[in-house]
Amino acid sequence: MAADLTDLRALDAADPLRSFRDRFDLPQGVIYLDGNSLGALPKATRERLKAAVDEEWGKGLIRSWNSHDWIGAPARIGDKIAGLIGAKAGEVIVADSTSVNLFKLITAALRARPGRRVILTEPGNFPTDLYIARGVAELIGDVEIKLAPADQIADAIDEQVALVMLTHVHYKTGARHDMAATTRRAHEAGALALWDLSHSCGALEVDLNGAGADLAVGCGYKYLNGGPGAPAFLFVAERHQAALRSPLTGWMGHAAGFDFVDDYQPADGIARFLCGTPSVLAMLALEVGVDLVAEAGMPALAAKSRKLCSAFVEAVESRCVGSGLTLVTSRDDAVRGSQVSFAHPDAYPIMQALIERGVIGDFRAPDILRFGFTPLYVGFKDVGHAADILADILSSGMWRAPRFSERSAVT
């Protein structure tokens, strides 16, 4: 059993990724189980940013667009991310935010399926995905956003559906969709499938081309450790690139952006999904995080993620019997992300007490304690200690102190 400290220490000792923990700066006394909200700081990011600021911006100035290949960063980093998610070089590009990229791809998909006006997704999908879809519908009109619970999505895919849009791993429950099966079903009905990888990329094995996926977006600041608000990425399968057009036709997506002509001509390939000038500093910080994930390798990271989640479930369940916690996430690796969620009627003050004790996870309304496991820097002993502290908080009732119930702006 992975529940006691001796066993957890043995798992750490046998962990082939153990040394990656030292490549991150994490504050003393903190067990960080919130890398699915904001990834930790890679030590190498500091030096990379210093060089980018002092040498590239300060000394190179405008010349660095060429001499330090700033102009190539979106495609270069995109190619690196492609290798993490089962995509080919030239199918992924780094740009804008996840929300903006969703807007590009949802509108592109609707225009590629004229006569079909339904975007099918699930209730409780990551909010910005739903919001962006509603914004598209309001803008171009005559679009229906149809919500079906996860287990009814397949049956809801019909000839009216232009796009099936789902988050691969649910941000709250950690439930994972079967990307291949749902994509196949979408294709059978003539629809396209768009996957939001924000809660999977960097922690789980994702195989976009293996699943036949059409479109995807993902986040740079969660498991990729790109820094707060890091640029996002998008994927368009090579077979669709020539036909799909981004509605956000900024100069970076132009076939000849430096010719300064009046007419718009989209670039060939994935570059047409770029829009305006990206933050170079943010791009280069993201690249450090992506390089670390690539160095560790997705198979090893995914294997460790599965073990961390199982060990945490076991550790909590063995220590917190009768405490009112209900496991929300599946015990089955195959349908779970790199996170474990428990429900508790007093989840909010319990999470505040955990944070005060150095265990940083997330509260998600109305009653979810969410714990994310970034295999690059979370160890098995951390999992046991976090469970110990949770058990202590629950048994002592310390979370009932009034200070833990005060809501702050960002929860």
Added chain:
Amino acid sequence: MAADLTDLRALDAADPLRSFRDRFDLPQGVIYLDGNSLGALPKATRERLKAAVDEEWGKGLIRSWNSHDWIGAPARIGDKIAGLIGAKAGEVIVADSTSVNLFKLITAALRARPGRRVILTEPGNFPTDLYIARGVAELIGDVEIKLAPADQIADAIDEQVALVMLTHVHYKTGARHDMAATTRRAHEAGALALWDLSHSCGALEVDLNGAGADLAVGCGYKYLNGGPGAPAFLFVAERHQAALRSPLTGWMGHAAGFDFVDDYQPADGIARFLCGTPSVLAMLALEVGVDLVAEAGMPALAAKSRKLCSAFVEAVESRCVGSGLTLVTSRDDAVRGSQVSFAHPDAYPIMQALIERGVIGDFRAPDILRFGFTPLYVGFKDVGHAADILADILSSGMWRAPRFSERSAVT
């Protein structure tokens, strides 16, 4: 006369902004006249980024959204920029790129003027402005983009026009529009006016509310010195905020973004024009640049900008007689930006030779030598030296060496 070195030294000695030069890192031997493409590095940015990375991201982790007020950065920095462009607090917000912000405001304007389908702008406007307008037209259909030369814009504004969209200072010629007069003409015809301040904000006095402007966008990485690809900003006059809706309805623009509800409800005020999560590092770097401009004060900066441009024109004309240069920019401060452009049939190799000699300006096709004057860090002696080097290159014919004609990817 401001043309000889003694006079230029006297102007430097009398320059109230002279000390700001030391607040920037500029490489030895470089005269940087390209701050209208990428602003120079403020020394304070280095320390600010170091603290943001080490303390706020590394130690604070997810908690810094509250404890370091990352969540408040777009509005806080927007309010600071508002003070530079004649806007009120709450009318400006920092978000996304200039291109993405143009998309938001163009579509919002078209929806606010139902029945009118013309976007009026000028040929040769900054390319991304035209491209984005074309993307909007292609997406929502039944929109005409009408191009009228600058001197015919006023006459072209009729009852069909929904939006007059212009760049305040032309990126190539440096010509400045009369914002108040054109806005007035737009309003008389029932149209809205959108101003792109990318080539004015931070170098010229801009009075959006004095001019009655409806909408504006602007760039963070030119005269605001926010770093390569710094976030952009947008302005929506308070009187329009309740009625206008952004089509990019991401979670940051939601009335209650942390409630994670399925339905979209736009925030009150300017915050509804936010979309996804911004790069915090890029935001905080921009803030340093904005603070420097605010500290120097726009009236002093604008006054120095005018003098720098006049001194450069005079210095070049006195040294380069018969060299084939044609002044493109007006001699009249009132209709000019903070830049001077000369045409020459061999502008490209001449600019390459200038860059090799340490004078960094821009070539703009087909024949423009463009020199930008950032009053925070360009001095009057710089202006004289740059003119000396230009004269030397032209008289020696060194720019005819084959190496100067090779085109690089970014020009």
